[in-house]
Amino acid sequence: MISTGTIKIKDDEFVELKDIIYKNAAIAFADSKKYLIENRLSKRLQELNFSSFKDYIYYLKYDPKKREEMEVLLNQVTINETYFLRERAQMDHMIKNIIPDLLAKGKKSLRIWSAACSSGEEPYSIAILLNEAGLFNKMNIEILATDINTEVLGIAQKGLYRTISFRGVPPAVQQKYFTKDGFTFKIDPMIMSKIKFFQGNLLSPMIGSKVGRLDVIFCRNVLIYFDIPAKQKVIETFHKALGVPGALYLGHSETLNKISDSFKMENFGGGIIYRKG
Ligand SMILES: C[S@@+](CC[C@H](N)C(=O)[O-])C[C@H]1O[C@@H](n2cnc3c(N)ncnc32)[C@H](O)[C@@H]1O
Known part of the structure:
Protein backbone atom coordinates (compact mmCIF):
# COMPACT_ATOMS: atom_id res chain seq x y z
CA MET A 1 0.00 0.00 0.00
CA ILE A 2 1.22 3.51 -0.83
CA SER A 3 1.82 5.69 2.19
CA THR A 4 0.40 9.22 2.28
CA GLY A 5 3.45 10.71 4.03
CA THR A 6 6.74 11.91 2.63
CA ILE A 7 8.58 9.43 0.45
CA LYS A 8 12.28 9.33 1.28
CA ILE A 9 14.78 9.70 -1.53
CA LYS A 10 17.96 7.57 -1.41
CA ASP A 11 21.33 9.24 -2.01
CA ASP A 12 21.87 7.68 -5.45
CA GLU A 13 18.31 8.58 -6.49
CA PHE A 14 18.85 12.16 -5.35
CA VAL A 15 22.04 12.40 -7.43
CA GLU A 16 20.20 11.10 -10.50
CA LEU A 17 17.15 13.34 -10.05
CA LYS A 18 19.33 16.38 -9.41
CA ASP A 19 21.14 15.60 -12.64
CA ILE A 20 17.86 15.35 -14.59
CA ILE A 21 16.68 18.71 -13.16
CA TYR A 22 20.04 20.32 -13.91
CA LYS A 23 20.08 19.09 -17.51
CA ASN A 24 16.56 20.38 -18.12
CA ALA A 25 16.46 23.66 -16.21
CA ALA A 26 20.04 24.35 -15.03
CA ILE A 27 18.77 24.52 -11.45
CA ALA A 28 21.52 23.16 -9.23
CA PHE A 29 20.27 21.58 -5.98
CA ALA A 30 22.71 21.41 -3.07
CA ASP A 31 22.85 18.13 -1.12
CA SER A 32 21.19 19.93 1.79
CA LYS A 33 18.03 20.36 -0.35
CA LYS A 34 17.09 16.67 -0.32
CA TYR A 35 14.18 17.41 2.01
CA LEU A 36 12.86 20.00 -0.47
CA ILE A 37 12.71 17.41 -3.24
CA GLU A 38 11.02 14.92 -0.90
CA ASN A 39 8.47 17.47 0.30
CA ARG A 40 7.64 18.84 -3.11
CA LEU A 41 7.51 15.57 -5.05
CA SER A 42 6.08 12.99 -2.64
CA LYS A 43 2.49 13.93 -3.50
CA ARG A 44 3.21 13.62 -7.22
CA LEU A 45 4.73 10.15 -6.71
CA GLN A 46 1.64 9.11 -4.79
CA GLU A 47 -0.64 10.43 -7.56
CA LEU A 48 1.29 8.23 -9.98
CA ASN A 49 1.12 5.29 -7.53
CA PHE A 50 4.88 5.10 -7.11
CA SER A 51 6.31 4.13 -3.75
CA SER A 52 9.91 5.07 -4.52
CA PHE A 53 11.87 7.75 -6.35
CA LYS A 54 13.54 4.94 -8.32
CA ASP A 55 10.19 4.23 -10.06
CA TYR A 56 9.65 7.95 -10.64
CA ILE A 57 13.09 8.41 -12.22
CA TYR A 58 12.44 5.44 -14.50
CA TYR A 59 9.12 7.04 -15.52
CA LEU A 60 10.85 10.39 -16.22
CA LYS A 61 13.44 8.67 -18.39
CA TYR A 62 11.46 6.06 -20.31
CA ASP A 63 7.71 6.56 -20.16
CA PRO A 64 5.96 7.81 -23.34
CA LYS A 65 4.62 10.65 -21.15
CA LYS A 66 8.12 11.70 -20.04
CA ARG A 67 7.90 15.13 -21.73
CA GLU A 68 4.67 16.02 -19.98
CA GLU A 69 6.09 14.72 -16.70
CA MET A 70 9.18 16.89 -17.08
CA GLU A 71 6.87 19.92 -17.16
CA VAL A 72 5.11 18.72 -13.99
CA LEU A 73 8.47 18.10 -12.30
CA LEU A 74 9.86 21.55 -13.17
CA ASN A 75 6.63 23.20 -12.03
CA GLN A 76 7.16 21.52 -8.63
CA VAL A 77 10.82 22.32 -8.09
CA THR A 78 11.18 25.96 -9.16
CA ILE A 79 11.12 28.75 -6.58
CA ASN A 80 8.62 31.35 -7.77
CA GLU A 81 8.75 33.99 -5.03
CA THR A 82 7.92 37.42 -6.45
CA TYR A 83 5.76 40.49 -5.77
CA PHE A 84 4.70 43.75 -7.40
CA LEU A 85 7.25 46.59 -7.60
CA ARG A 86 10.05 44.34 -6.30
CA GLU A 87 13.44 46.08 -6.56
C1 LIG B 1 12.32 33.70 -7.71
S1 LIG B 1 11.46 33.79 -9.24
C2 LIG B 1 11.88 35.42 -9.78
C3 LIG B 1 10.71 36.16 -10.37
C4 LIG B 1 10.99 37.62 -10.75
N1 LIG B 1 12.00 37.72 -11.76
C5 LIG B 1 11.39 38.44 -9.53
O1 LIG B 1 12.55 38.82 -9.41
O2 LIG B 1 10.53 38.71 -8.68
C6 LIG B 1 12.50 32.74 -10.26
C7 LIG B 1 11.79 32.24 -11.51
O3 LIG B 1 12.77 31.64 -12.37
C8 LIG B 1 12.12 30.58 -13.08
N2 LIG B 1 13.13 29.68 -13.65
C9 LIG B 1 13.93 28.80 -13.00
N3 LIG B 1 14.73 28.16 -13.87
C10 LIG B 1 14.43 28.65 -15.10
C11 LIG B 1 14.91 28.37 -16.41
N4 LIG B 1 15.87 27.48 -16.64
N5 LIG B 1 14.37 29.06 -17.44
C12 LIG B 1 13.41 29.99 -17.22
N6 LIG B 1 12.91 30.29 -16.01
C13 LIG B 1 13.41 29.62 -14.96
C14 LIG B 1 11.25 29.93 -12.01
O4 LIG B 1 10.22 29.15 -12.57
C15 LIG B 1 10.76 31.15 -11.22
O5 LIG B 1 9.49 31.56 -11.63
Missing part, protein backbone atom coordinates in the same frame (compact mmCIF):
# COMPACT_ATOMS: atom_id res chain seq x y z
CA ARG A 88 11.59 48.99 -8.13
CA ALA A 89 14.68 51.25 -8.34
CA GLN A 90 15.80 49.37 -11.46
CA MET A 91 12.46 49.91 -13.18
CA ASP A 92 12.59 53.61 -12.27
CA HIS A 93 16.13 53.78 -13.60
CA MET A 94 15.01 52.37 -16.95
CA ILE A 95 12.18 54.91 -17.09
CA LYS A 96 14.17 57.94 -15.97
CA ASN A 97 17.50 57.21 -17.70
CA ILE A 98 17.49 54.51 -20.34
CA ILE A 99 14.25 55.37 -22.13
CA PRO A 100 14.79 59.18 -22.23
CA ASP A 101 18.23 58.55 -23.80
CA LEU A 102 16.66 56.31 -26.43
CA LEU A 103 13.90 58.84 -27.11
CA ALA A 104 16.51 61.60 -27.47
CA LYS A 105 18.25 59.46 -30.12
CA GLY A 106 14.96 59.29 -32.03
CA LYS A 107 14.08 55.70 -31.16
CA LYS A 108 10.36 55.06 -31.63
CA SER A 109 10.03 51.50 -30.42
CA LEU A 110 11.21 49.58 -27.40
CA ARG A 111 11.35 45.86 -26.60
CA ILE A 112 11.68 44.75 -22.99
CA TRP A 113 12.07 41.14 -21.79
CA SER A 114 11.17 39.99 -18.31
CA ALA A 115 13.14 36.72 -18.36
CA ALA A 116 11.92 34.36 -15.60
CA CYS A 117 8.81 36.43 -14.84
CA SER A 118 7.21 33.88 -12.48
CA SER A 119 3.50 34.73 -11.97
CA GLY A 120 3.78 38.06 -13.79
CA GLU A 121 4.22 40.63 -11.02
CA GLU A 122 7.52 41.84 -12.56
CA PRO A 123 6.32 42.54 -16.14
CA TYR A 124 3.02 43.99 -14.87
CA SER A 125 4.95 46.33 -12.55
CA ILE A 126 7.07 47.44 -15.50
CA ALA A 127 3.94 48.11 -17.58
CA ILE A 128 2.26 50.02 -14.73
CA LEU A 129 5.30 52.28 -14.24
CA LEU A 130 5.65 52.85 -17.99
CA ASN A 131 1.99 53.84 -18.07
CA GLU A 132 2.38 56.15 -15.07
CA ALA A 133 5.24 57.85 -16.93
CA GLY A 134 3.05 58.25 -20.06
CA LEU A 135 5.54 56.30 -22.13
CA PHE A 136 3.05 54.12 -24.00
CA ASN A 137 1.95 57.32 -25.78
CA LYS A 138 5.49 58.22 -26.78
CA MET A 139 6.83 54.90 -28.07
CA ASN A 140 5.69 51.61 -29.41
CA ILE A 141 6.53 49.37 -26.44
CA GLU A 142 6.48 45.60 -26.41
CA ILE A 143 7.00 43.64 -23.19
CA LEU A 144 7.83 39.94 -23.42
CA ALA A 145 7.60 37.78 -20.32
CA THR A 146 8.78 34.19 -20.08
CA ASP A 147 9.24 31.51 -17.46
CA ILE A 148 9.98 27.79 -17.52
CA ASN A 149 7.11 27.06 -15.12
CA THR A 150 3.77 26.73 -16.95
CA GLU A 151 1.76 26.85 -13.71
CA VAL A 152 2.96 30.33 -12.70
CA LEU A 153 2.58 31.51 -16.30
CA GLY A 154 -1.08 30.45 -16.06
CA ILE A 155 -1.50 32.79 -13.07
CA ALA A 156 0.22 35.59 -15.00
CA GLN A 157 -2.09 35.12 -17.97
CA LYS A 158 -5.18 35.20 -15.76
CA GLY A 159 -3.84 38.33 -14.02
CA LEU A 160 -5.45 37.41 -10.70
CA TYR A 161 -3.48 38.12 -7.50
CA ARG A 162 -3.78 37.69 -3.77
CA THR A 163 -2.89 40.29 -1.14
CA ILE A 164 0.59 38.80 -0.59
CA SER A 165 1.68 40.03 -4.06
CA PHE A 166 0.97 43.65 -3.06
CA ARG A 167 3.38 44.07 -0.13
CA GLY A 168 5.02 47.43 -0.67
CA VAL A 169 2.53 48.61 -3.32
CA PRO A 170 1.03 52.05 -2.59
CA PRO A 171 -2.77 51.63 -2.08
CA ALA A 172 -3.45 54.26 -4.76
CA VAL A 173 -1.55 52.19 -7.36
CA GLN A 174 -3.39 49.04 -6.33
CA GLN A 175 -6.75 50.81 -6.59
CA LYS A 176 -5.95 52.33 -9.97
CA TYR A 177 -4.75 49.17 -11.68
CA PHE A 178 -6.63 46.32 -9.98
CA THR A 179 -10.27 45.39 -9.47
CA LYS A 180 -11.24 43.38 -6.41
CA ASP A 181 -12.74 40.03 -7.33
CA GLY A 182 -13.61 38.06 -4.16
CA PHE A 183 -10.33 37.34 -2.39
CA THR A 184 -8.26 38.26 -5.43
CA PHE A 185 -7.39 41.36 -7.42
CA LYS A 186 -7.62 41.44 -11.22
CA ILE A 187 -5.12 43.45 -13.23
CA ASP A 188 -6.40 46.17 -15.56
CA PRO A 189 -6.96 44.63 -19.05
CA MET A 190 -5.18 47.59 -20.65
CA ILE A 191 -1.97 46.75 -18.69
CA MET A 192 -2.49 43.08 -19.49
CA SER A 193 -2.66 43.81 -23.21
CA LYS A 194 0.87 45.27 -23.13
CA ILE A 195 2.52 41.94 -22.27
CA LYS A 196 3.13 38.77 -24.27
CA PHE A 197 3.62 35.78 -21.98
CA PHE A 198 5.10 32.52 -23.18
CA GLN A 199 6.96 29.53 -21.82
CA GLY A 200 10.71 29.69 -22.21
CA ASN A 201 13.68 27.89 -20.72
CA LEU A 202 16.61 30.30 -20.37
CA LEU A 203 18.96 27.44 -21.23
CA SER A 204 17.18 26.43 -24.40
CA PRO A 205 19.16 27.09 -27.59
CA MET A 206 15.87 28.35 -29.10
CA ILE A 207 15.20 31.09 -26.53
CA GLY A 208 17.20 33.77 -28.37
CA SER A 209 15.27 33.35 -31.61
CA LYS A 210 11.96 33.18 -29.70
CA VAL A 211 12.49 36.60 -28.11
CA GLY A 212 14.32 38.38 -30.96
CA ARG A 213 16.16 41.71 -30.66
CA LEU A 214 15.76 43.55 -27.33
CA ASP A 215 16.58 46.90 -25.75
CA VAL A 216 16.22 46.00 -22.07
CA ILE A 217 16.32 42.69 -20.19
CA PHE A 218 15.22 42.14 -16.60
CA CYS A 219 16.48 38.79 -15.33
CA ARG A 220 16.17 38.97 -11.59
CA ASN A 221 16.42 36.42 -8.84
CA VAL A 222 16.89 33.36 -11.02
CA LEU A 223 20.63 33.21 -11.78
CA ILE A 224 21.19 32.52 -8.07
CA TYR A 225 19.82 29.01 -8.65
CA PHE A 226 22.28 28.30 -11.50
CA ASP A 227 25.93 27.22 -11.40
CA ILE A 228 28.68 29.18 -13.19
CA PRO A 229 28.55 27.39 -16.60
CA ALA A 230 24.75 27.85 -16.75
CA LYS A 231 25.01 31.52 -15.75
CA GLN A 232 27.64 32.05 -18.47
CA LYS A 233 25.41 30.44 -21.08
CA VAL A 234 22.39 32.59 -20.13
CA ILE A 235 24.44 35.80 -20.06
CA GLU A 236 25.85 35.00 -23.50
CA THR A 237 22.28 34.57 -24.77
CA PHE A 238 21.35 37.97 -23.27
CA HIS A 239 24.39 39.64 -24.81
CA LYS A 240 23.49 38.30 -28.26
CA ALA A 241 19.81 39.25 -27.89
CA LEU A 242 20.46 42.85 -26.83
CA GLY A 243 20.89 45.59 -29.40
CA VAL A 244 23.26 48.54 -28.94
CA PRO A 245 22.69 50.32 -26.65
CA GLY A 246 21.27 47.57 -24.49
CA ALA A 247 20.56 47.29 -20.77
CA LEU A 248 20.51 44.31 -18.44
CA TYR A 249 19.20 44.37 -14.87
CA LEU A 250 19.89 41.42 -12.54
CA GLY A 251 18.60 40.77 -9.01
CA HIS A 252 20.27 42.63 -6.13
CA SER A 253 22.15 39.55 -4.97
CA GLU A 254 23.30 38.62 -8.46
CA THR A 255 26.45 39.76 -10.26
CA LEU A 256 28.40 39.16 -13.46
CA ASN A 257 31.64 39.13 -11.50
CA LYS A 258 33.62 36.05 -12.71
CA ILE A 259 30.77 35.25 -15.13
CA SER A 260 31.20 37.63 -18.04
CA ASP A 261 33.14 40.76 -18.90
CA SER A 262 31.18 41.58 -22.04
CA PHE A 263 28.97 44.17 -20.27
CA LYS A 264 29.90 47.54 -18.75
CA MET A 265 28.85 47.62 -15.12
CA GLU A 266 27.47 50.85 -13.70
CA ASN A 267 26.28 51.49 -10.17
CA PHE A 268 23.45 54.01 -10.25
CA GLY A 269 22.88 54.27 -6.53
CA GLY A 270 19.68 52.22 -6.36
CA GLY A 271 21.35 49.21 -7.96
CA ILE A 272 23.46 48.04 -10.86
CA ILE A 273 22.91 48.18 -14.59
CA TYR A 274 24.92 46.14 -17.08
CA ARG A 275 25.21 47.98 -20.36
CA LYS A 276 25.97 46.71 -23.84
CA GLY A 277 27.49 49.39 -26.05
Whole structure:
Protein backbone atom coordinates (compact mmCIF):
# COMPACT_ATOMS: atom_id res chain seq x y z
CA MET A 1 0.00 0.00 0.00
CA ILE A 2 1.22 3.51 -0.83
CA SER A 3 1.82 5.69 2.19
CA THR A 4 0.40 9.22 2.28
CA GLY A 5 3.45 10.71 4.03
CA THR A 6 6.74 11.91 2.63
CA ILE A 7 8.58 9.43 0.45
CA LYS A 8 12.28 9.33 1.28
CA ILE A 9 14.78 9.70 -1.53
CA LYS A 10 17.96 7.57 -1.41
CA ASP A 11 21.33 9.24 -2.01
CA ASP A 12 21.87 7.68 -5.45
CA GLU A 13 18.31 8.58 -6.49
CA PHE A 14 18.85 12.16 -5.35
CA VAL A 15 22.04 12.40 -7.43
CA GLU A 16 20.20 11.10 -10.50
CA LEU A 17 17.15 13.34 -10.05
CA LYS A 18 19.33 16.38 -9.41
CA ASP A 19 21.14 15.60 -12.64
CA ILE A 20 17.86 15.35 -14.59
CA ILE A 21 16.68 18.71 -13.16
CA TYR A 22 20.04 20.32 -13.91
CA LYS A 23 20.08 19.09 -17.51
CA ASN A 24 16.56 20.38 -18.12
CA ALA A 25 16.46 23.66 -16.21
CA ALA A 26 20.04 24.35 -15.03
CA ILE A 27 18.77 24.52 -11.45
CA ALA A 28 21.52 23.16 -9.23
CA PHE A 29 20.27 21.58 -5.98
CA ALA A 30 22.71 21.41 -3.07
CA ASP A 31 22.85 18.13 -1.12
CA SER A 32 21.19 19.93 1.79
CA LYS A 33 18.03 20.36 -0.35
CA LYS A 34 17.09 16.67 -0.32
CA TYR A 35 14.18 17.41 2.01
CA LEU A 36 12.86 20.00 -0.47
CA ILE A 37 12.71 17.41 -3.24
CA GLU A 38 11.02 14.92 -0.90
CA ASN A 39 8.47 17.47 0.30
CA ARG A 40 7.64 18.84 -3.11
CA LEU A 41 7.51 15.57 -5.05
CA SER A 42 6.08 12.99 -2.64
CA LYS A 43 2.49 13.93 -3.50
CA ARG A 44 3.21 13.62 -7.22
CA LEU A 45 4.73 10.15 -6.71
CA GLN A 46 1.64 9.11 -4.79
CA GLU A 47 -0.64 10.43 -7.56
CA LEU A 48 1.29 8.23 -9.98
CA ASN A 49 1.12 5.29 -7.53
CA PHE A 50 4.88 5.10 -7.11
CA SER A 51 6.31 4.13 -3.75
CA SER A 52 9.91 5.07 -4.52
CA PHE A 53 11.87 7.75 -6.35
CA LYS A 54 13.54 4.94 -8.32
CA ASP A 55 10.19 4.23 -10.06
CA TYR A 56 9.65 7.95 -10.64
CA ILE A 57 13.09 8.41 -12.22
CA TYR A 58 12.44 5.44 -14.50
CA TYR A 59 9.12 7.04 -15.52
CA LEU A 60 10.85 10.39 -16.22
CA LYS A 61 13.44 8.67 -18.39
CA TYR A 62 11.46 6.06 -20.31
CA ASP A 63 7.71 6.56 -20.16
CA PRO A 64 5.96 7.81 -23.34
CA LYS A 65 4.62 10.65 -21.15
CA LYS A 66 8.12 11.70 -20.04
CA ARG A 67 7.90 15.13 -21.73
CA GLU A 68 4.67 16.02 -19.98
CA GLU A 69 6.09 14.72 -16.70
CA MET A 70 9.18 16.89 -17.08
CA GLU A 71 6.87 19.92 -17.16
CA VAL A 72 5.11 18.72 -13.99
CA LEU A 73 8.47 18.10 -12.30
CA LEU A 74 9.86 21.55 -13.17
CA ASN A 75 6.63 23.20 -12.03
CA GLN A 76 7.16 21.52 -8.63
CA VAL A 77 10.82 22.32 -8.09
CA THR A 78 11.18 25.96 -9.16
CA ILE A 79 11.12 28.75 -6.58
CA ASN A 80 8.62 31.35 -7.77
CA GLU A 81 8.75 33.99 -5.03
CA THR A 82 7.92 37.42 -6.45
CA TYR A 83 5.76 40.49 -5.77
CA PHE A 84 4.70 43.75 -7.40
CA LEU A 85 7.25 46.59 -7.60
CA ARG A 86 10.05 44.34 -6.30
CA GLU A 87 13.44 46.08 -6.56
CA ARG A 88 11.59 48.99 -8.13
CA ALA A 89 14.68 51.25 -8.34
CA GLN A 90 15.80 49.37 -11.46
CA MET A 91 12.46 49.91 -13.18
CA ASP A 92 12.59 53.61 -12.27
CA HIS A 93 16.13 53.78 -13.60
CA MET A 94 15.01 52.37 -16.95
CA ILE A 95 12.18 54.91 -17.09
CA LYS A 96 14.17 57.94 -15.97
CA ASN A 97 17.50 57.21 -17.70
CA ILE A 98 17.49 54.51 -20.34
CA ILE A 99 14.25 55.37 -22.13
CA PRO A 100 14.79 59.18 -22.23
CA ASP A 101 18.23 58.55 -23.80
CA LEU A 102 16.66 56.31 -26.43
CA LEU A 103 13.90 58.84 -27.11
CA ALA A 104 16.51 61.60 -27.47
CA LYS A 105 18.25 59.46 -30.12
CA GLY A 106 14.96 59.29 -32.03
CA LYS A 107 14.08 55.70 -31.16
CA LYS A 108 10.36 55.06 -31.63
CA SER A 109 10.03 51.50 -30.42
CA LEU A 110 11.21 49.58 -27.40
CA ARG A 111 11.35 45.86 -26.60
CA ILE A 112 11.68 44.75 -22.99
CA TRP A 113 12.07 41.14 -21.79
CA SER A 114 11.17 39.99 -18.31
CA ALA A 115 13.14 36.72 -18.36
CA ALA A 116 11.92 34.36 -15.60
CA CYS A 117 8.81 36.43 -14.84
CA SER A 118 7.21 33.88 -12.48
CA SER A 119 3.50 34.73 -11.97
CA GLY A 120 3.78 38.06 -13.79
CA GLU A 121 4.22 40.63 -11.02
CA GLU A 122 7.52 41.84 -12.56
CA PRO A 123 6.32 42.54 -16.14
CA TYR A 124 3.02 43.99 -14.87
CA SER A 125 4.95 46.33 -12.55
CA ILE A 126 7.07 47.44 -15.50
CA ALA A 127 3.94 48.11 -17.58
CA ILE A 128 2.26 50.02 -14.73
CA LEU A 129 5.30 52.28 -14.24
CA LEU A 130 5.65 52.85 -17.99
CA ASN A 131 1.99 53.84 -18.07
CA GLU A 132 2.38 56.15 -15.07
CA ALA A 133 5.24 57.85 -16.93
CA GLY A 134 3.05 58.25 -20.06
CA LEU A 135 5.54 56.30 -22.13
CA PHE A 136 3.05 54.12 -24.00
CA ASN A 137 1.95 57.32 -25.78
CA LYS A 138 5.49 58.22 -26.78
CA MET A 139 6.83 54.90 -28.07
CA ASN A 140 5.69 51.61 -29.41
CA ILE A 141 6.53 49.37 -26.44
CA GLU A 142 6.48 45.60 -26.41
CA ILE A 143 7.00 43.64 -23.19
CA LEU A 144 7.83 39.94 -23.42
CA ALA A 145 7.60 37.78 -20.32
CA THR A 146 8.78 34.19 -20.08
CA ASP A 147 9.24 31.51 -17.46
CA ILE A 148 9.98 27.79 -17.52
CA ASN A 149 7.11 27.06 -15.12
CA THR A 150 3.77 26.73 -16.95
CA GLU A 151 1.76 26.85 -13.71
CA VAL A 152 2.96 30.33 -12.70
CA LEU A 153 2.58 31.51 -16.30
CA GLY A 154 -1.08 30.45 -16.06
CA ILE A 155 -1.50 32.79 -13.07
CA ALA A 156 0.22 35.59 -15.00
CA GLN A 157 -2.09 35.12 -17.97
CA LYS A 158 -5.18 35.20 -15.76
CA GLY A 159 -3.84 38.33 -14.02
CA LEU A 160 -5.45 37.41 -10.70
CA TYR A 161 -3.48 38.12 -7.50
CA ARG A 162 -3.78 37.69 -3.77
CA THR A 163 -2.89 40.29 -1.14
CA ILE A 164 0.59 38.80 -0.59
CA SER A 165 1.68 40.03 -4.06
CA PHE A 166 0.97 43.65 -3.06
CA ARG A 167 3.38 44.07 -0.13
CA GLY A 168 5.02 47.43 -0.67
CA VAL A 169 2.53 48.61 -3.32
CA PRO A 170 1.03 52.05 -2.59
CA PRO A 171 -2.77 51.63 -2.08
CA ALA A 172 -3.45 54.26 -4.76
CA VAL A 173 -1.55 52.19 -7.36
CA GLN A 174 -3.39 49.04 -6.33
CA GLN A 175 -6.75 50.81 -6.59
CA LYS A 176 -5.95 52.33 -9.97
CA TYR A 177 -4.75 49.17 -11.68
CA PHE A 178 -6.63 46.32 -9.98
CA THR A 179 -10.27 45.39 -9.47
CA LYS A 180 -11.24 43.38 -6.41
CA ASP A 181 -12.74 40.03 -7.33
CA GLY A 182 -13.61 38.06 -4.16
CA PHE A 183 -10.33 37.34 -2.39
CA THR A 184 -8.26 38.26 -5.43
CA PHE A 185 -7.39 41.36 -7.42
CA LYS A 186 -7.62 41.44 -11.22
CA ILE A 187 -5.12 43.45 -13.23
CA ASP A 188 -6.40 46.17 -15.56
CA PRO A 189 -6.96 44.63 -19.05
CA MET A 190 -5.18 47.59 -20.65
CA ILE A 191 -1.97 46.75 -18.69
CA MET A 192 -2.49 43.08 -19.49
CA SER A 193 -2.66 43.81 -23.21
CA LYS A 194 0.87 45.27 -23.13
CA ILE A 195 2.52 41.94 -22.27
CA LYS A 196 3.13 38.77 -24.27
CA PHE A 197 3.62 35.78 -21.98
CA PHE A 198 5.10 32.52 -23.18
CA GLN A 199 6.96 29.53 -21.82
CA GLY A 200 10.71 29.69 -22.21
CA ASN A 201 13.68 27.89 -20.72
CA LEU A 202 16.61 30.30 -20.37
CA LEU A 203 18.96 27.44 -21.23
CA SER A 204 17.18 26.43 -24.40
CA PRO A 205 19.16 27.09 -27.59
CA MET A 206 15.87 28.35 -29.10
CA ILE A 207 15.20 31.09 -26.53
CA GLY A 208 17.20 33.77 -28.37
CA SER A 209 15.27 33.35 -31.61
CA LYS A 210 11.96 33.18 -29.70
CA VAL A 211 12.49 36.60 -28.11
CA GLY A 212 14.32 38.38 -30.96
CA ARG A 213 16.16 41.71 -30.66
CA LEU A 214 15.76 43.55 -27.33
CA ASP A 215 16.58 46.90 -25.75
CA VAL A 216 16.22 46.00 -22.07
CA ILE A 217 16.32 42.69 -20.19
CA PHE A 218 15.22 42.14 -16.60
CA CYS A 219 16.48 38.79 -15.33
CA ARG A 220 16.17 38.97 -11.59
CA ASN A 221 16.42 36.42 -8.84
CA VAL A 222 16.89 33.36 -11.02
CA LEU A 223 20.63 33.21 -11.78
CA ILE A 224 21.19 32.52 -8.07
CA TYR A 225 19.82 29.01 -8.65
CA PHE A 226 22.28 28.30 -11.50
CA ASP A 227 25.93 27.22 -11.40
CA ILE A 228 28.68 29.18 -13.19
CA PRO A 229 28.55 27.39 -16.60
CA ALA A 230 24.75 27.85 -16.75
CA LYS A 231 25.01 31.52 -15.75
CA GLN A 232 27.64 32.05 -18.47
CA LYS A 233 25.41 30.44 -21.08
CA VAL A 234 22.39 32.59 -20.13
CA ILE A 235 24.44 35.80 -20.06
CA GLU A 236 25.85 35.00 -23.50
CA THR A 237 22.28 34.57 -24.77
CA PHE A 238 21.35 37.97 -23.27
CA HIS A 239 24.39 39.64 -24.81
CA LYS A 240 23.49 38.30 -28.26
CA ALA A 241 19.81 39.25 -27.89
CA LEU A 242 20.46 42.85 -26.83
CA GLY A 243 20.89 45.59 -29.40
CA VAL A 244 23.26 48.54 -28.94
CA PRO A 245 22.69 50.32 -26.65
CA GLY A 246 21.27 47.57 -24.49
CA ALA A 247 20.56 47.29 -20.77
CA LEU A 248 20.51 44.31 -18.44
CA TYR A 249 19.20 44.37 -14.87
CA LEU A 250 19.89 41.42 -12.54
CA GLY A 251 18.60 40.77 -9.01
CA HIS A 252 20.27 42.63 -6.13
CA SER A 253 22.15 39.55 -4.97
CA GLU A 254 23.30 38.62 -8.46
CA THR A 255 26.45 39.76 -10.26
CA LEU A 256 28.40 39.16 -13.46
CA ASN A 257 31.64 39.13 -11.50
CA LYS A 258 33.62 36.05 -12.71
CA ILE A 259 30.77 35.25 -15.13
CA SER A 260 31.20 37.63 -18.04
CA ASP A 261 33.14 40.76 -18.90
CA SER A 262 31.18 41.58 -22.04
CA PHE A 263 28.97 44.17 -20.27
CA LYS A 264 29.90 47.54 -18.75
CA MET A 265 28.85 47.62 -15.12
CA GLU A 266 27.47 50.85 -13.70
CA ASN A 267 26.28 51.49 -10.17
CA PHE A 268 23.45 54.01 -10.25
CA GLY A 269 22.88 54.27 -6.53
CA GLY A 270 19.68 52.22 -6.36
CA GLY A 271 21.35 49.21 -7.96
CA ILE A 272 23.46 48.04 -10.86
CA ILE A 273 22.91 48.18 -14.59
CA TYR A 274 24.92 46.14 -17.08
CA ARG A 275 25.21 47.98 -20.36
CA LYS A 276 25.97 46.71 -23.84
CA GLY A 277 27.49 49.39 -26.05
C1 LIG B 1 12.32 33.70 -7.71
S1 LIG B 1 11.46 33.79 -9.24
C2 LIG B 1 11.88 35.42 -9.78
C3 LIG B 1 10.71 36.16 -10.37
C4 LIG B 1 10.99 37.62 -10.75
N1 LIG B 1 12.00 37.72 -11.76
C5 LIG B 1 11.39 38.44 -9.53
O1 LIG B 1 12.55 38.82 -9.41
O2 LIG B 1 10.53 38.71 -8.68
C6 LIG B 1 12.50 32.74 -10.26
C7 LIG B 1 11.79 32.24 -11.51
O3 LIG B 1 12.77 31.64 -12.37
C8 LIG B 1 12.12 30.58 -13.08
N2 LIG B 1 13.13 29.68 -13.65
C9 LIG B 1 13.93 28.80 -13.00
N3 LIG B 1 14.73 28.16 -13.87
C10 LIG B 1 14.43 28.65 -15.10
C11 LIG B 1 14.91 28.37 -16.41
N4 LIG B 1 15.87 27.48 -16.64
N5 LIG B 1 14.37 29.06 -17.44
C12 LIG B 1 13.41 29.99 -17.22
N6 LIG B 1 12.91 30.29 -16.01
C13 LIG B 1 13.41 29.62 -14.96
C14 LIG B 1 11.25 29.93 -12.01
O4 LIG B 1 10.22 29.15 -12.57
C15 LIG B 1 10.76 31.15 -11.22
O5 LIG B 1 9.49 31.56 -11.63
